[in-house]
Amino acid sequence: DAKTTQPPSMDCAEGRAANLPCNHSTISGNEYVYWYRQIHSQGPQYIIHGLKNNETNEMASLIITEDRKSSTLILPHATLRDTAVYYCIVRAGGGSNTGKLIFGQGTTLQVKP
């Protein structure tokens, strides 16, 4: 699975959009970009994933660059409850490694009032 690089920390004002970047320059054609977050001492929570098209769900939007070497997770209206560590993970969508996630250090997002 390709390696990802994320900034260690970011701040965001409550009510504003939070844009979390992720670099994955060695991503392969069959690898998806997944985002998870972990609120303090809880289990990680799935947010969104995508292959090459932009994706949106009720939690967030995922923008993947055309060359797929980087992506941005967007929380459109951040709240204090969005304060968490956000992990960007690149992995193949299927196959025998389906149950294995390789977590990096992630980005600690602090949403401030």
Add this chain to the structure above:
Amino acid sequence: KAGVTQTPRYLIKTRGQQVTLSCSPISGHRSVSWYQQTPGQGLQFLFEYFSETQRNKGNFPGRFSGRQFSNSRSEMNVSTLELGDSALYLCASSLEGVKNIQYFGAGTRLSVL
């Protein structure tokens, strides 16, 4: 639908003892993965079980073992506990397929004294 359930939530053991942690996956999920989270090493993959067989294994010593039952419930065992085994142990289950979204439990917090 009930989420991933891990028991117990907290556990205190002494060095040299052994411990067994339990995980009940989401109904219908056949893949169960285990992770260890420590402040120093972050989230690390331990192993994955699918249909009662270990499918993937992380880089942990043989003191860490697991198994999966026919109802997909899983247990992990750590023998001869060391102080460094103090960690949050997380279990995740997933449905086979391209999406491969892992759903995490709340974890078991193990303290080794």
